[in-house]
Amino acid sequence: MAETNGAPTQPDVDVVVVGAGFAGLYMLHKLRGLGFTATVLETADDVGGTWYWNRYPGARCDIPTTDYTFGFDPDLESAWTWSEKYAAQPEILRYLQFVAERYDLRRDIRFSTKVTEATWDETARLWRIGTDPGPGLTARYYVMATGCLSVPKDLDIPGADRFRGDVYFTSRWPHEGVDFTGKRVGVVGTGSSGIQSIPLIAEQAAELTVFQRTPNFSIPAHNGPPPQQSLEEIATDREGYRDRAKWSRIGVPREPATETAAQLTPEERKARFDAAVAEGTLGGILALWADMGTNPEANDMVRDLMHDRIRSIVRDPETAESLCPKDHYFGTKRPCLDTGYYETFNKPHVTLVDLRKQPITTVTETGIETAEASYEFDAIVYATGFDAMTGAIVGVDITGVGGQTLKDKWADGPHTYLGLQSTGFPNLFLITGPESPSVLSNMAVSIEQHVEWVADCLRDMREAGFTTIEPTQTAEDGWGLHNGDCAAITLHPTANSWYMGANVPGKPRVFLAYIGGVDAYRAVCDEVREKGYLGFRLN
Numbered sequence: 001m002a003e004t005n006g007a008p009t010q011p012d013v014d015v016v017v018v019g020a021g022f023a024g025l026y027m028l029h030k031l032r033g034l035g036f037t038a039t040v041l042e043t044a045d046d047v048g049g050t051w052y053w054n055r056y057p058g059a060r061c062d063i064p065t066t067d068y069t070f071g072f073d074p075d076l077e078s079a080w081t082w083s084e085k086y087a088a089q090p091e092i093l094r095y096l097q098f099v100a101e102r103y104d105l106r107r108d109i110r111f112s113t114k115v116t117e118a119t120w121d122e123t124a125r126l127w128r129i130g131t132d133p134g135p136g137l138t139a140r141y142y143v144m145a146t147g148c149l150s151v152p153k154d155l156d157i158p159g160a161d162r163f164r165g166d167v168y169f170t171s172r173w174p175h176e177g178v179d180f181t182g183k184r185v186g187v188v189g190t191g192s193s194g195i196q197s198i199p200l201i202a203e204q205a206a207e208l209t210v211f212q213r214t215p216n217f218s219i220p221a222h223n224g225p226p227p228q229q230s231l232e233e234i235a236t237d238r239e240g241y242r243d244r245a246k247w248s249r250i251g252v253p254r255e256p257a258t259e260t261a262a263q264l265t266p267e268e269r270k271a272r273f274d275a276a277v278a279e280g281t282l283g284g285i286l287a288l289w290a291d292m293g294t295n296p297e298a299n300d301m302v303r304d305l306m307h308d309r310i311r312s313i314v315r316d317p318e319t320a321e322s323l324c325p326k327d328h329y330f331g332t333k334r335p336c337l338d339t340g341y342y343e344t345f346n347k348p349h350v351t352l353v354d355l356r357k358q359p360i361t362t363v364t365e366t367g368i369e370t371a372e373a374s375y376e377f378d379a380i381v382y383a384t385g386f387d388a389m390t391g392a393i394v395g396v397d398i399t400g401v402g403g404q405t406l407k408d409k410w411a412d413g414p415h416t417y418l419g420l421q422s423t424g425f426p427n428l429f430l431i432t433g434p435e436s437p438s439v440l441s442n443m444a445v446s447i448e449q450h451v452e453w454v455a456d457c458l459r460d461m462r463e464a465g466f467t468t469i470e471p472t473q474t475a476e477d478g479w480g481l482h483n484g485d486c487a488a489i490t491l492h493p494t495a496n497s498w499y500m501g502a503n504v505p506g507k508p509r510v511f512l513a514y515i516g517g518v519d520a521y522r523a524v525c526d527e528v529r530e531k532g533y534l535g536f537r538l539n
């Protein structure tokens with residue numbers, strides 16, 4: 001670190017980026033292209049982020065890979081071919097490694113390095129970043145590309161540390177894989193990770209017991225080759241195709257439904273539902289009719305169709321009823337795409353334990369006890385989710401102007417302007433942070449939009465001679481109100497979802513993402529920039 005009379009005048013680098021997933025990799029590439037010096041800090045020992053950590057059997061994307069991919073470089077796109085409609089974790093990891101190699105990114109990434117603290121030095125106008133292992137470094141700008149689903153939720157099950165058999169977390173799966181052949185396995189959790197892994201664990205295990213607290217909605221992924229129509233559209237008009245995704249509601253090129261449920265006959269609704277199930281995409285099933293996310297009756301119609309489908313597959317009526325989600329509206333928890341999930345419960349060696357009827361009382365040395373029974377296992381798999389959206393951000397001890405910590409400021413929920421910055425924390429940028437479309441969208445598209453906005457902002461500042469940027473309080477408060485209003489007109493706040501922070505005991509209950517749409521959000525961000533960074537204070 002350069003120092004004059006003991007006080008640093010110049011930072012070690014222009015920008016520190018934390019995280020080497022999709023977001024951190026593209027941020028580094030973009031910054032370099034603009035002539036900024038940058039260092040990426042990453043806990044893992046290689047690139048990949050989500051796709052480095054989540055190596056459980058069946059892990060794959062739920063946005064078609066032709067869309068869940070970088071679009072910023074046409075040459076990169078022609079250099080890579082996805083093998084499946086929904087590529088599996090090893091292939092997505094290979095892709096991100098390929099990206100790192102293609103742009104020679106690893107030389108500016110410090111692996112096996114956890115960022116523990118970051119403090120804004122008001123005099124020197126730079127961030128002092130503390131790392132484990134040290135030494136830390138200083139930077140003018142600090143970008144958190146730390147991921148929305150990167151911090152596993154702490155286990156909140158009594159006795160969990162007593163179990164003497166093998167314990168696995170889907171979010172921290174061993175690199176060498178796990179062989180469950182002949183084993184008695186218990187899986188706790190039936191979100192996307194559980195629903196993807198359960199059918200494959202069932203193929204190996206001698207006995208599989210699934211502990212379900214909340215059933216989830218799932219439709220078949222119908223995985224296979226990448227969709228021919230997308231491939232053709234990309235081949236003939238790549239830019240137009242990517243543009244349609246950027247200006248769509250969830251970041252995939254698709255026209256939204258315009259008719260409300262009441263405008264359709266029951267036969268038309270059923271035909272749309274069947275077509276969406278046959279298509280096997282979230283974009284399709286979440287857009288059956290225009291009011292399914294806002295009108296309880298319209299949503300009930302999807303729920304009923306989903307329940308009928310589950311009952312038609314699962315042979316044991318009691319198990320089928322337990323698998324039918326009734327405590328939340330369709331779409332208010334992220335729906336899942338599966339391969340043979342419901343069919344798995346027809347196998348004689350697979351048992352569903354409905355924790356609504358018999359809650360877990362404790363984990364024991366040899367298994368799991370519920371209010372009604374005791375289950376013995378060789379291995380327990382926890383697919384229990386993440387401290388989503390804010391976990392990785394407040395996991396770093398971040399101190400801003402006047403000694404205020406971000407953790408304190410966000411004690412009642414995140415406060416940001418555009419999900420990009422928080423008042424009192426100059427030059428700190430969040431990639432796909434809370435109050436941006438983020439996890440409600442195809443994140444490849446949302447990550448690119450944020451990275452490009454931040455890069456443009458830093459270049460604009462350099463050209464205009466500014467060195468600090470932070471939102472005004474008015475802008476931040478206004479954005480917070482707008483976020484809350486957008487969520488309030490939907491059914492989302494009614495669910496105990498991780499979108500609401502409800503999965504982590506003690507976490508404030510607020511809707512964590514911006515639900516106004518990828519298209520509307522992009523328009524706001526573009527306008528803010530065009531109007532000279534309206535709502536930001538530059539110095």
Ligand code: FAD
Binds near residue numbers: 061
């Ligand atoms: P991440 O990939 O999470 O990377 C963040 C990195 O930051 C991690 O490597 C982490 O180790 C590092 N990090 C965090 N804190 C620190 C720290 N303090 N110090 C140092 N390093 C730190 N989204 C979709 O749009 N479509 C999908 O199909 C899809 N599938 C998913 C499947 C799974 C199993 C999961 C868990 C998520 C999925 N997501 C999907 C969301 C996914 O997280 C994003 O699409 C995307 O990969 C996020 O990239 P990122 O770079 O922002 O964050």
Ligand code: N01
Binds near residue numbers: 149156337
């Ligand atoms: O986590 P989750 P996830 N006792 O929070 C249960 C993305 N993703 O890793 O709902 C008993 O959804 C919990 O029960 P409940 C995607 O965005 C995508 O599966 O809290 N059970 C729930 O069933 C996804 O939404 C893919 O009642 C407990 C489960 O554990 C997000 O990541 C694949 C419990 C956790 O489900 C998170 O998914 C994987 C307890 N104490 C992930 N605590 C794709 O398909 C928790 N549970 C692309």
